[in-house]
Amino acid sequence: MGPIFALACKDLRLLVRDKVGFFFVFGFPLLFGLFFGVIFKGAGSSQGAITILVVDDDQSEASKALIGKLTSAAEVKPIVATYDAAVDQVRKGERVAYVRIPKGYGESARRPFWGTPPAFELGVDPARKAEAGMIQGVITQYAVRDVMKVFSDPDALRKQTATAIEEVSKAEDLTPVQKGIMTAFFGALDSFMSLTLTPGVAATDGGAASDGNKEGAEAGASIGIGGWEPVRITVNDVRADRRLSSKPNNPMDITFPQCLVWGLMGCSAAFGISLVVERTRGTLIRLRLAPIARWHILAGKAAACFLMLLAVSGVMLVFAMVAFGVRPENYGMLAVAILCSAICFVGIMMLLSVCGKTENSAGGIGWSVLLMMAMIGGGMMPLFFMPKWMQSVASISPIKWTVLSLEGAVFRGYTVTDMALPCGVLLGIGVVGFAVGARLFTWQEGSS
């Protein structure tokens, strides 16, 4: 192991000191990730609205009006669905949340100050606390706004007041004392409305009075009036299982494997070319003259390449997690995918080293081949953007299998069985590539 370790350390040191090579291994993929990450992140925020499913159990005018208001809201984009379908889609991770408008919502909305408030059910993945909080705020805002509207419409309020006095007198769930207090309250309110909000009386400062009422009502709603609860929202934890949907949690979930592929390609190209450089600059002669076997030399190069591939993968992963919030679903599977990808790219490195006799030809041919593989394998744009026939052709590119294995661990929820195919292909390419490359490698300039 001594010579292999010495050879690997030497190669790692040389790569770190080669500014251009180091840039293509680390810098370029990070820039690639930063560029597309910012674009996708920006695209996400410009879309703004979170799509939620709305289950209308009430089917009243009030519930339909609420859905209408939610539709025109900037924060959410509601889609009406049945309860079962809504729960299913949230569980699959296809939608962030559902909101269930309960039966009796319309009735409750008419009497906001007594009785049980409308109890909305919010179904959301407990991992998505931020979205859950935002949706609760939106529901409360638009539901309470209905109540506020009553205050800004004197005629409607007086009608509601009259209805309320009548219903209070008939109510069986109120004590006589409560009935007395509420009847007195609504009576006073009716008198107040008739005094201040009738045309003529309000003419002197009607607008101001109206605004004052609205502000007062909103202030009252916002601070709560003695435990007044206009809307009740119960949260139903629906744990999302993304294995059922295979949808990315984050746009960077898609971009991360592609960035990583660029790092892997840069690394294998750098080491492949370095083998050619060893030959053209004469250092390979001295390596061959040392009392070590040829396979030691290739194993040292492979070890250095493998370690650097793992380092690139680690750096890219940390970058994606810290900068873009990527959270791989299965870290164990991700480790397996990265290991298999690294082995594959060690094989590719060995093949690249036989692409040309000189540094320039090896670099030119090597990068051309890599770019072609990236183009057809989904390294430049996700495969699902490509036509069907192209997706089939992509199977010949190791890039496809690298991306697939990484996606499988990051968001596709791959099981061991699912992972077997891409990882098997990657290992196969790695072993065969290394064997063929080592067999064809030219040890001395002008001879083999």
Place this chain on the structure above:
Amino acid sequence: MPPVLTVSGLIKSYDGVRRAVDGVTFDVKVREIFGLLGPNGAGKSTTIHVVVGLLVPDGGEVRIGAPGGSSGPPTDPAVRSRVGVAPQALAIYEELTGEENVRFFAQLQGLRGSELRNRTAAALQFVELHDRRRDLARTYSGGMKRRLNLAAAIVHDPQFLFLDEPTVGVDPQSRNAIFENILALRERGLTVMYTTHYMEEAQRLCDRVAIMDQGRILALDTVDGLVRAHGGKSVVVAALDGREARIESDDPISELVRLKQSGPLRDFRLEQPNLERVFLNLTGRQLRD
């Protein structure tokens, strides 16, 4: 004492047609500096590459032995560890420091720990690069790189050193330093095989010289022996009244006296036979043609 290197009937062809080495036979004795002298393309580097095991010969045999020990082919790892090679191409890593270069090649030779540190330092001291050991090799001059190339070849304390054109592209000062290094190594007991196309180097350094051309050894002897056998006579070049006379003679002093007595002798110089003349006489061409 048996020779430390025996080469017999060596043949090596490229492309199966062109014979770069054609039946070369020689041996090298312990603590000898043995020179292969010939123009570019004579087959010197190919011979060295076959001798050190980088190329497989098409015919013939090479055996390298230890003084008083067993011998073996150059591909034998035990033999390789006794051999140091400074290739013609600068086989160093430009992006490593001088110290990192020497230490890396020492590690490949199996050196570890304090021995690794001591040998690395000693090799750098020997070629007078210790002060610049922490600088990247790419910042070195051509002569310093050649000395670093030499340090990497001797760091594991070999018994046999192969130097392939070690002074190519080197300024006179560095060349002298390399000569002194080589002579000092011989004093330490190393056997050296040295290829060059510079006649002066072979004449100054080598105990025995093989003159090579077109893949063959044309003559092999000590420098004096070669000159005596193939150098011809000394030449007196005299500027007489209006003409220049070139007179070959075994006794140039007597010839000069005779010229002086025969008329006014304005100037003269004496051309002693040397390896250049030996090569010219053997091939009909100048060494640098």
